[in-house]
Amino acid sequence: MLVKVFGSTVFGVEATTITVEVNIDKGIGYHLVGLPDNAIKESSYRIAAALKNNHYHFPGKKITINMAPADLRKEGSAYDLTIALGILAASGQIKSEAIHQYIIMGELSLDGSLQPIKGALPIAIKAKEEGFKGFFLPKQNVKEAAIVAGLEVYGVENVTEVIDFFEGKSNLVPTTINTREEFYKTLDYPEFDFADVRGQESIKRCMEIAAAGGHNIILIGPPGAGKTMLAKRLPSILPPMTLKEALETTKIHSVAGKVKDTGLMNQRPFRNPHHSASSVSLVGGGSYPQPGEISLAHNGILFLDELPEFKREVLEVMRQPLEDREVTISRAKFTITYPSSFMLVASMNPSPGGYFNDPNAPVTSTPNEMQRYLSKISGPLLDRIDIHIEVTPVPFEKLSDDRPSENSASIRARVTKAREIQSERYASSDTIHYNAQMSTKQIREYCKLDEISLNLLKTAMERLNLSARAYDRILKVSRTIADLENSTQIQSHHIAEAIQYRSLDREGWLG
Template sequence: MGYRGGCLVLSKIYSCVLNGLDGNLIEVEVDISNGLPALTIVGLPDTAVKESKERIRAAIKNSGFEFPMKRITINLAPANTKKEGTHLDLPMALGIMDAAGQIENEKIRDFAFIGELSLNGKLNRIAGVLPLVIALKNSGFRKIILPEANAEEGAIVQDAEIYPFSNLNDIIRYLKGELTLSPLQGGKSIHNDKNNRDLEDFDDVVGQESIKRAFQIAAAGGHNLLMIGPPGSGKTMLARRFPSILPDMTYEEALEVTKIYSVAGLLTDQSSLITKRPFRSPHHTISSIALVGGGRVPKPGEVSLAHYGVLFLDELPEFQRNVLEVLRQPLEDEVVTISRINGTLTYPSKFILVASMNPCPCGYYGDAVHPCSCTFPQIKKYLSKISGPLLDRIDIHVEVFPVKYTELQGEHRTKDTEQLKIAVEHARKIQIERYKNEGIFFNSQLKPKLLKKYCKLGSSEKALLEEAFHKLGLSARAYNRIIKLSRTIADLSGSDQILVSHIAEAIQYRNLDKKFWNMQ
């Protein structure tokens, strides 16, 4: 497009904007007409998009091209969709130059463009490239021009041709045919995330066999877990080794996690595809928005950054109660819904919650060695910071005791990560096959209707469960979670049926309800 027969012609360039983790195709329409020099952007642009007019003007001039001294109108279509981010700089700049006749290459319609411009025409790294490229490819654009710093991230996407550039001048030269560049073929530059440290091994943990067993059950069935114990008993050490026994991520899982980190701006030059399960451990001073996501420009929170991985909350009662309560919806629904005046965003949050806490403010309630200095009202107030509905959503409650000196000095070797992981993977395979037509993957995802179908109990098992229900004062949700735990324990043992021994072990992971929570 550009000048044709002395008339100015509309230019149309394609790009994309984010809506949560998904992208929406955007048409950047540019019209240049006679009148007082002005640059107007319409189509619901946010502040960052409005400010781009100054970056675009300087970038074009400092790249050695002429900025049209005309009346320029840029429309971002569809006009009823909110446009956010700085990555529309590049398509708007190219639209202006195309409408002004400085490119004159119809092949520009075959490309989609994303990139932020600096004042000297350099292309800066942007956040959210991966979901943008996926959306553009799904919209029919295989050829995508983007910043060189985002090349590895964009090249993750299969069947996409990525053309990375470092500045505006080189892009213009390429579009004019003055420069050649071979594209990166999508899917060929995938490598493991080198930023993730090597996972720690359960072999480093001396003793604590019962706690390791609880972690194995949690990993096998996707169950949430709470550890209660005095300081120095190894709660944090155990939690940090939990991801090592989770099954390796599939390509689809890795791609989804990487999209979240891309939108959050947490991918680096050294990382393209995140291949290790996330482990997020936010400080207890975290706000509810930082935990579940949101903000003026909504971003994923810690629960989404822990997607397909582990969210570890150390010293659980130290978190603000209103912060803990916002966990209830993502724990139940496995998604976070953020409503704003311009629309509703949804971020995935399929994580395993691991939490730890002291049994009282001083940490030594019930300890056989250290006397507890807390009064009963202090203990009650401390435990009351965690609500019953939140506790009901945590399947496994275990008490962690300090390791004895004889265990520290002993030569006895315990199960390491590899042994624990093999059993977990076997149990996961059983569940995937069992629920292949149900739309779920783990026992922890069983709904009441499916619970009756896949967790049938005999008379002895029902009698034991009834006795536990009355003695422990369990809620209906806790009752269902004991059955889910029993199903996972049965899968780990290779049993098709849930037996009394499986029910008995599952009840052990809820018997702290009577010791701690009933005093509330």
């Protein structure tokens, strides 16, 4: 008897429906075809034990299973439940009239219980698009898949629950989630708050500008100055994610198996990889391609602490994703594209010893050592970082000050207002949403300067020996500063402030 059961595979961040055809005939043998990997080939042992331990039997006949399309490689153990239900239906142990209306996925334990799978959200989205009635999957993934409205999503703990459903012995209740209610529930409760930071008012201002324009930023300062503390609080002042951004972000984390029992992600991601990370872990890939850190940071922040400690070749692979806002992984037989629109926040010491031009420092470095240390970061990478700011240690008087600092909610309100101005400005563009994404054409159109501002910028370029690459960056940052003040034109004081944020471009910065 031939029975068709449906599963799904995730390719990049999109799902493809897989038809599992199970045919049972006279003879003996178990034949699994359709480019399955080893995890799928081993499924027969898990399925046989799970069925026996739940009072069903694995047929002792010729079983042929085809996973179509047969030319697409299938990976992982999530097809155990699909194949098990197909075998039971084909052997007549359960009713199969309605089985073709559902996507069925899950990894089986030997006792018949189900283990979580990856990619539940994109699979649910595809199931709804293709008109399936429902989706059976492990209970641990049910909140993630239930985000998709118009699809019956059943979270099950054991294979017997699915069998009883098709046999009519039990009525499973589909899980429903009010997506908008879940999305807005914890939107305004960030884990870290700028109210915790004492002093550093100029750095907070700089972070506000970076958040308002989506600018990449690098913090340079000695150990203990507060670089990491400030960076961890940056997500709390970014504009709240839209529902579309939340779905995009959740989909990527779902594919990587990072969504636990939370359902829809409503906080912007903050990724902080260790400096020993490889280029593959950063941009994604591998023999079974997975999203890397830059894609997991999509719509959020990628924080690289101690930037010069990362291997140079690891940092260089980020240059193209920073520009294109996506990363393409090419292999001989396929190409996968992952989105990677993130804010890069980096921190570094100004020298190997950690202290810069401080005669009282416990460790000092020569100018040559400092130059060699900074040269680990290439010019093209620095070219993609709009704001460079020096972070100095906080004096005792400010550390011991009990007066409350401005909280993240107040800063976020100003940032959101500036982003709304930018959204209106770039409404006609599909690729540009905030100032940091402006191309040369948009800079010429939206960053026009009056005579005073132009002369100020010219003088700064000449006297401070700013590099040519600083010109466009200063204009972008000054446009954001103007937006924060709700100014339609860039004024001279906007240019003056933006010039301060190009420390690493100044010739002689090392003394």
